[in-house]
Amino acid sequence: MIPPAGHTAHLAPLEEGLTLARVIAEHKGRYAILVNNQERTAEITGKMMFEAVTRKDYPAVGDWVAVQMYDGESPCIIHRILPRTTTLSRKTSGKEMEEQIIAVNVDIVFIVQGLDHDFNLRRLERFLVVASQSGAAPVILLSKTDLHTPETMQEVLQEVHAIAKSAPVIAYSAKTMQHLDVIKQFITTDVTVCFVGSSGAGKSTLINRLLGREKLATQEVRSEDSKGKHTTTHRELIHLPDGGCVIDTPGLREIGLWDADTSIDTTFADIIDLGLQCRFTDCTHNEEPGCAVRAAIDDGSLDEGRYISFLKLQKEADFIAAKTDITKQQERKAREKKLGKLQKEYQKQRRKG
Numbered sequence: 001m002i003p004p005a006g007h008t009a010h011l012a013p014l015e016e017g018l019t020l021a022r023v024i025a026e027h028k029g030r031y032a033i034l035v036n037n038q039e040r041t042a043e044i045t046g047k048m049m050f051e052a053v054t055r056k057d058y059p060a061v062g063d064w065v066a067v068q069m070y071d072g073e074s075p076c077i078i079h080r081i082l083p084r085t086t087t088l089s090r091k092t093s094g095k096e097m098e099e100q101i102i103a104v105n106v107d108i109v110f111i112v113q114g115l116d117h118d119f120n121l122r123r124l125e126r127f128l129v130v131a132s133q134s135g136a137a138p139v140i141l142l143s144k145t146d147l148h149t150p151e152t153m154q155e156v157l158q159e160v161h162a163i164a165k166s167a168p169v170i171a172y173s174a175k176t177m178q179h180l181d182v183i184k185q186f187i188t189t190d191v192t193v194c195f196v197g198s199s200g201a202g203k204s205t206l207i208n209r210l211l212g213r214e215k216l217a218t219q220e221v222r223s224e225d226s227k228g229k230h231t232t233t234h235r236e237l238i239h240l241p242d243g244g245c246v247i248d249t250p251g252l253r254e255i256g257l258w259d260a261d262t263s264i265d266t267t268f269a270d271i272i273d274l275g276l277q278c279r280f281t282d283c284t285h286n287e288e289p290g291c292a293v294r295a296a297i298d299d300g301s302l303d304e305g306r307y308i309s310f311l312k313l314q315k316e317a318d319f320i321a322a323k324t325d326i327t328k329q330q331e332r333k334a335r336e337k338k339l340g341k342l343q344k345e346y347q348k349q350r351r352k353g
């Protein structure tokens with residue numbers, strides 16, 4: 001059996017009769033999977049469907065699954081999802097407190113931002129928080145360098161490095177092919193990368209360049225505001241000819257935080273560190289004497305925009321945490337109810353038999 005590309009060493013041997021496969025796309029409860037070098041459709045077992053309580057219990061793009069294969073055109077049956085190494089999630093747009101899984105088992109999240117009207121440091125920070133929380137390594141890709149002079153590029157890079165901290169930043173052009181080789185170096189054999197960013201940022205164009213053919217549809221951007229139309233309509237995992245997998249995603253102009261309990265602290269480690277230097281341990285960084293945060297804003301070493309962005313994201317994360325706490329209780333109840341039903345059914349069958 002040939003396992004599809006990606007890190008598989010951690011996956012324990014499968015049960016007799018089951019084969020390792022990778023979910024490459026999802027279409028309304030049906031999955032496209034790659035198994036033994038073939039693309040096949042798959043469905044989950046009735047048991048999986050019955051026991052599923054939240055989105056996490058269903059397969060997602062990037063998942064390793066154990067499937068039973070059947071001859072001919074019959075869909076494969078997914079018996080279980082193998083343990084995930086990373087999960088890239090966001091809050092679904094809208095009022096619902098629901099998680100949307102963007103992709104799983106991703107090693108690197110490429111945050112793509114166009115160096116046109118798309119460019120926005122605050123949005124980059126938000127994407128960094130979401131990417132860090134997934135467990136994957138974030139890398140910032142700034143597209144369309146061909147629109148700028150080397151001088152403005154230098155300024156832009158300085159600004160981005162100031163917020164990226166340890167995350168690599170690569171400015172490239174899909175037009176002149178500048179620095180595409182640097183991007184390629186990240187996508188080694190068995191590595192899975194996921195592209196996120198606004199519509200029109202250049203994700204699909206870049207993947208086409210990496211593939212060496214025009215597989216994905218791309219869109220002309222309206223020049224007055226650089227807003228892209230949504231050309232990419234679904235998430236899809238694509239294998240590159242030289243090894244490595246890339247996941248294209250539809251544009252996400254706004255990306256709501258889902259779980260962000262640790263990633264805000266890592267993304268804004270500079271502000272957390274400053275807070276530790278305040279005279280009072282419970283400093284609110286408002287009017288207190290000896291406040292290191294205010295001092296840093298005043299002397300210009302901390303950008304006030306960044307501090308406001310930090311407060312805003314923190315507030316959003318706290319709100320989600322409080323809400324999901326309630327949801328978790330409801331989920332536990334739903335799970336208990338389902339188990340209770342299963343137990344009753346089992347006892348009924350035993351009495352009969």
Ligand SMILES: Nc1nc2c(ncn2[C@@H]2O[C@H](COP(=O)(O)OP(=O)(O)O)[C@@H](O)[C@H]2O)c(=O)[nH]1
Nearest residue numbers: 144173174199200201202203204205218219220
């Ligand atoms: N000038 C320039 N245009 C680019 C570059 N990368 C992408 N584009 C253009 O940006 C538009 C949106 O690209 P697309 O790949 O569809 O963006 P996506 O929505 O992120 O997938 C297309 O018209 C591309 O030709 C680049 O590096 N330079």
Ligand SMILES: [Mg+2]
Nearest residue numbers: 203204231232
């Ligand atoms: Mg696209």
Ligand SMILES: [Zn+2]
Nearest residue numbers: 278283285291
């Ligand atoms: Zn303070």
